[in-house]
Amino acid sequence: xxxxxxxxxxxxxxxxxxxxxxxxxxxxxxxxxxxxxxxxxxxxxxxxxxxxxxxxxxxxxxxxxxxxxxxxxxxxxxxxxxxxxxxxxxxxxxxxxxxxxxxxxxxxxxxxxxxxxxxxxxxxxxxxxxxxxxxxxxxxxxxxxxxxxxxxxxxxxxxxxxxxxxxxxxxxxxxxxxxxxxxxxxxxxxxxxxxxxxxxxxxxxxxxxxxxxxxxxxxxxxxxxxxxxxxxxxxxxxxxxxxxxxxxxxxxxxxxxxxxxxxxxxxxxxxxxxxxxxxxxxxxxxxxxxxxxxxxxxxxxxxxxxxxxxxxxxxxxxxxxxxxxxxxxxxxxxxxxxxxxxxxxxxxxxxxxxxxxxxxxxxxxxxxxxxxxxxxxxxxxxxxxxx
Numbered sequence: 001x002x003x004x005x006x007x008x009x010x011x012x013x014x015x016x017x018x019x020x021x022x023x024x025x026x027x028x029x030x031x032x033x034x035x036x037x038x039x040x041x042x043x044x045x046x047x048x049x050x051x052x053x054x055x056x057x058x059x060x061x062x063x064x065x066x067x068x069x070x071x072x073x074x075x076x077x078x079x080x081x082x083x084x085x086x087x088x089x090x091x092x093x094x095x096x097x098x099x100x101x102x103x104x105x106x107x108x109x110x111x112x113x114x115x116x117x118x119x120x121x122x123x124x125x126x127x128x129x130x131x132x133x134x135x136x137x138x139x140x141x142x143x144x145x146x147x148x149x150x151x152x153x154x155x156x157x158x159x160x161x162x163x164x165x166x167x168x169x170x171x172x173x174x175x176x177x178x179x180x181x182x183x184x185x186x187x188x189x190x191x192x193x194x195x196x197x198x199x200x201x202x203x204x205x206x207x208x209x210x211x212x213x214x215x216x217x218x219x220x221x222x223x224x225x226x227x228x229x230x231x232x233x234x235x236x237x238x239x240x241x242x243x244x245x246x247x248x249x250x251x252x253x254x255x256x257x258x259x260x261x262x263x264x265x266x267x268x269x270x271x272x273x274x275x276x277x278x279x280x281x282x283x284x285x286x287x288x289x290x291x292x293x294x295x296x297x298x299x300x301x302x303x304x305x306x307x308x309x310x311x312x313x314x315x316x317x318x319x320x321x322x323x324x325x326x327x328x329x330x331x332x333x334x335x336x337x338x339x340x341x342x343x344x345x346x347x348x349x350x351x352x353x354x355x356x357x358x359x360x361x362x363x364x365x366x367x368x369x370x371x372x373x374x375x376x377x378x379x380x381x382x383x384x385x386x387x
Contacts, residue, residue, distance in 0.1 A: 003371040008337060011256045011371070014275045014360035018053060018253040018344055020367045026215045026248055027060035033214055033221060034061075037228035039240040042084060044210045045071040047245020047345045051078040052374045053364060057248075065210075065243040066102070069094045076101035084207070084243065086132060086173060088153060090116055099123040106130040106173040106207070110156060110166070117168050130171035130207065131156060137191040138176035140211075142287060145178045158195040170204045171239075172196060177211025179246055182223040185212060189227060197235075205239040212242055215250045246345040254294070255280065255343035255360060259332050260315065267305035270322060271332045275340075276314030278321045279357045283346050285320065294339035296326035303327070312338065316355045353382045 003010060005019060034041040042063040051074055058080065066072040066083035075083035082103035090098065090112060099105065099120035105127055107113040117129050134155030138148035147154045155174070174192055177184060185208070192208075200206070214221055232240060257275040264270070277284050284291055290298050293312070303309055304325040310332060311324030332338075353359060359377035366372060 001371050002369045003365060004369070005365060008254075008256050008339060011337070011363075012258070013376075014258065014280075014358070015256045015363050015373075016253065016343060016348055016360050017256060017363045017365050017371070018050060018249075019365045020056065023053070023056060023249070023252045024367075026250060026252060027057065029215055029221070030244075030247060031060040033225060037225045037240075038232055039228050039242060041242045041244065043248050044243045044245035045074060046349065047210070048249040049074060049349050050344075050362065050374070052362075054079050063103070069098050069101075072098050072101035084241065086130075095119060096123050099127055102127055104128045104130060104171070104205075104207075106132050106171070108132050108154060110160075113166065113169065117166075121168070128170045128205070129168050130173050130203075130205070131165070131169050132173045132175070133158070133161070133196055135174060135176060135188070135191045135195050137188060139180065139184050139187070140176070140178040142178070144286060148176050161199065165199060165202050169202070171207060172199065172203055172205075173207040173209065175207075175209025175211070175243075177209065179213045179216075180211050181213070181216075181218075182220040182227065185224065186227055189231065193231075200235050200238060203238070205241060206235075207241040207243065209242070210244045211246075212244045213247050213250065214244065215247045249345035251342045253342075253344040253365070255340040255347065257338045257340065257360075259334050259336050259338060261334060262310070262332060263313075268311060268325075269304075269309070270311040270313040270324070271338070272313045272315060273338060274315055274358070275360060276316040276318075276321055276355075276357050277323060278314060278316055278318050279352050279354050280314075280360055281340065281343065281347055282350050282352075284323060290323060291343065292341040293326050294341055296328045299325050299327045301325060308332075316357055318354075353385055356382050 030041050042065050044065045046067055063081050064075045064079050064083055066075050066085045067087055072083045072085050084104040085102040086106040088108045095116050120127055132155040134157045138146050140146040257273040259271050260274050261272040309325045309327040311322050314321035362375045364372045364374055
């Protein structure tokens with residue numbers, strides 16, 4: 001089916017739609033940054049893991065990063081390359097399979113490294129082991145997403161590291177960004193170097209984690225390249241790795257929904273949709289942030305009773321499954337499409353089938369306008385999750 005991405009006319013079921021053209025634009029930018037800076041930039045599955053699109057990704061990048069056995073297997077079996085894997089805690093029942101599927105494995109603590117390093121080396125002699133460190137500095141404003149908040153369970157602080165790292169630690173991993181700019185990385189990098197440069201001579205690689213939103217329109221890409229080049233000049237023996245997730249899928253597609261009813265209480269109108277915030281757009285409630293809705297203007301909550309202004313409500317039984325208020329240029333009618341922009345990262349990977357709500361299909365809109373439905377969901381998918 002040929003689909004116009006301006007209207008999505010003919011898309012009559014809820015659907016996440018990944019658009020090939022902006023995806024390739026993002027991939028090209030990421031690959032160019034990696035080339036100019038002389039670093040490796042790899043895809044973090046925790047933000048985007050639609051494996052049917054991996055053939056496109058493989059044209060631009062060589063590796064991915066995993067945070068679980070499931071993601072490590074996806075990297076090895078579907079992306080076709082072993083993963084850079086980090087988990088807050090590995091287990092006896094999974095560690096061998098993770099090692100088989102990984103080229104790099106980062107441990108969250110010295111105790112985890114001590115427990116499993118020899119074992120993963122026996123399973124995979126080529127694997128490179130790293131240690132996650134905590135610079136105790138992050139500019140992430142939302143506590144839920146701040147890995148350096150007081151009492152964090154992530155990483156080892158500098159004052160807890162021995163002067164000489166245990167044999168077998170090849171790299172240091174530091175993740176403390178979330179959809180951040182290059183200016184934030186500049187300030188964070190100063191803290192990382194101040195805290196951990198004394199150990200740089202003992203390792204072979206440094207991983208600066210994710211959250212580098214280099215495909216955002218206002219991101220200072222040149223500054224990022226300059227910072228990375230400068231770091232490599234200071235430590236020429238170190239391989240440098242970045243593993244953003246959102247940057248790859250940023251503004252590469254949408255969630256198409258439909259109005260199924262309009263209800264009103266105390267002058268507040270709610271357009272009830274055939275999708276759910278809690279099931280299909282969980283970050284909107286967790287982060288929280290208000291997504292962009294095509295053809296509508298986000299308004300202060302105090303204007304909820306204004307003409308053509310609606311809350312948008314999900315179709316689950318959760319009372320708080322709504323957001324608002326958006327002002328449209330017309331009265332919404334049952335059956336019309338509502339398009340949530342930029343809904344590919346941290347959505348499909350986090351959705352649930354809570355309440356047995358029908359899950360949106362997943363589509364790939366090719367550059368020639370052909371919409372390929374990659375996956376549709378049925379009652380059997382919901383039932384099998386209850387087995």
